[in-house]
Amino acid sequence: MIFDRPAFELAPALIGAVLTVRGCSGRITETEAYTPDDPASHSFPGPTKRNAAMFGPSGCAYVYRIYGLHWCLNVVAAPGHAVLIRALEPLHGIDTMTARRGPGKPLTKGPGMLAQALGIDQDDNGRPFGSPTFALTPGPPTEVLIGSRIGISKAVDWPYRYGKKGSKFLSRPFPASFCQKYSGG
DNA sequence: ACTCTGATGTACT
């Protein structure tokens, strides 16, 4: 898995990859790309205390708090680039994830939900992927849908949202999207 | 199915 490349290349390549966090894992079904020239990106103003991990080594986590309540998990790509993990298909540790989320609640169909399900918080900011307990492993080639990003107010039309075609584990459907096949790596 | 709104911390003007 090559992390040191633009986020709009890493983001589709992560669709189908397996994310493992301390015994819980899931197949990535939805991502978004954020780049330094993107007004919606935390890296747009340049390095700050919050976004420091985005300018650190590739292949590490960038974790931030959103709306005072939730954590969001990104994968650092090239410097100033990051990929937001927005949804997963749960694979292992489902009982643990259910305990963290609460019975009957969706586990991982949104960035805040999956961070809670996986137990992600501030302590994971800057942590490198590549240990047995914190890993990102490539998946098979996958058909990837492309659309515009969710929950932002700037650069609304940039086609930087990516999803696994046909997946039921998406935060929202992809309306009338492009579809392209990516090799999972 | 949908729309509306409250909750809450932090970075920024």
Added chain:
DNA sequence: GTACATCAGAGTA
């Protein structure tokens, strides 16, 4: 003071 890369619950239909 304002703006968030959000979610859950209540209300309407």
